[in-house]
Amino acid sequence: MANTDERRFEVLRAIVADYVSNQEPVGSKTIVERHNLGVSSATVRNDMAALEEEGYIAQPHTSAGRIPTDKGYRLFVDRLSEIKPLSPAERRAIISFLDSGTDLDDVLRRSVRLLAQLTRQVAVVQYPMLTNAAVRHLEVVPLTPARLMLVLITDSGRVDQRTVDLGDVVTEEGVLRLRTVLNGALAGRRLAEAAARVAELPEAAPADLRDSLTRICTVLVESLVDHPEERLVLGGTANLTRNVADFPGSLRQVLEALEEQVVVLKLLAAARNPGAVTVRIGEENEDEQMRSTSVVSIGYGADDMILGGMGIVGPTRMDYPGTIAAVRAVANYVGQILSAR
Structure with missing residues (x-):
């Protein structure tokens, strides 16, 4: 590694990857076995101790494993240098599915269904703002x-x-x-x-x-x-119930918050620029009911004009690179389709 900070970030990245994949606290031995960091288990333990002291990881119980904190996820997301692009086949499938929409309502309903399927989270799309x-x-x-x-x-x-x-x-x-x-x-x-x-x-x-x-x-x-209250399309709520453990004591609160359009509109409010993805993690969400979630949002539109916002709501333990790529791709195609009609 170039230096200690970079090595520790690689340890954090390994913990995030394994915890998102397996939902199990990650220990130093597992990191050494699964990730080619080129250092000993003792070095990884020292790095984990430093990361825990700085608040990037935490020990959920007496096991040797650690899990990322909101602060750790934030550093991981901020340091994402590459977002895995969707394959040409995935892109063709998305544009074909969305372009088959008969009108605005159909395009937005399809967008929500597609986002929920791609991310396995709750998808939200805001109708174009008048x-x-x-x-x-x-x-x-x-x-x-x-x-x-x-x-x-x-x-x-x-x-x-x-x-x-x-x-x-x-x-x-x-x-x-x-x-x-x-x-x-x-x-x-x-x-x-x-x-x-x-x-x-x-x-x-x-x-x-x-x-x-x-x-x-x-x-x-x-x-x-007369600008009526902005309308939203919501889909994939059942996805949250697949991982109840990600919302200890708070899943009901999250579901109730999602029913309130004002709360969801606030979640999308940060999406101001087409192509610019905003990620809010845990405590960064203003609404107390949503502080066990992460929100990945983006504005969709054309010619630098925002028509509305879209995004996903899920647990903080999520595949951030894949989710960001899916949200960005769907928003891009929805903006193209609506601007061409």
């Missing part, structure tokens, strides 16, 4: 001569429908003119900007369209500025 969305198109559909349906489609794939009673009959030509005026003002604009433009439209409209536009714009402003 605050970041722009208007792609506004369709104006006549229901009756005096009633219209407005279908607002954003670039994040969300669709909002509203009906408007015009109070008077509008001709087909009138509907066409309304559609042209509205899309000319809204298309390509972020929702907040679009709401401001809508409010100004009636004043500049031709006299024969002014009354209809006033009614339409009143309804549209509500649609553009």
Whole structure:
């Protein structure tokens, strides 16, 4: 080894790998037998003593074995120099599965199912955030001569429908003119900007369209500025019950916390940049109910614009390299698919 610190980190890495794999405390003899560190068992014992004194590993009971602490997992994650890439076959399977989604809802449901299967943890995907969305198109559909349906489609794939009673009959030509005026003002604009433009439209409209536009714009402003609570898709909760021992006395609390959307949204809040994975380990989670878990999250989107967040929730004893690779890959493909639609 280059120096004592590097050797001790290799010992920590070995303890993390064996404990994640076997869920058994790891002893010095096991490390020497399984990992080619090139040092004696006595040296490994000394390194383990130093790591324990510094808080990176702990002795769960009177056996000779040690397990990683939250601090040890944090150092391990921070020192990950390489994330094992998914194989070409795995990548093809992911993109094929996600690209088969028929609409936004289907793509996100598939994303959650896929993440839960790949990581064997709980997967969470946040619906695209309206605050970041722009208007792609506004369709104006006549229901009756005096009633219209407005279908607002954003670039994040969300669709909002509203009906408007015009109070008077509008001709087909009138509907066409309304559609042209509205899309000319809204298309390509972020929702907040679009709401401001809508409010100004009636004043500049031709006299024969002014009354209809006033009614339409009143309804549209509500649609553009009314941002309901962000929706989440959750999957794989049963995965947590496979390893109850990882949550001593706290699994019920974790499951209850996952039912609260506000808690989960807070977990995803750190995911601000596409491609940048955030890992929160144990006590680093703000919510007390989640302090026996690790959360691996990322923002998904396209062209440097975040549409939403996604990630997994599992025990601190998890395969961090594999989980990070899976979360990053799925987020990348979801962003590509949604931006192409």
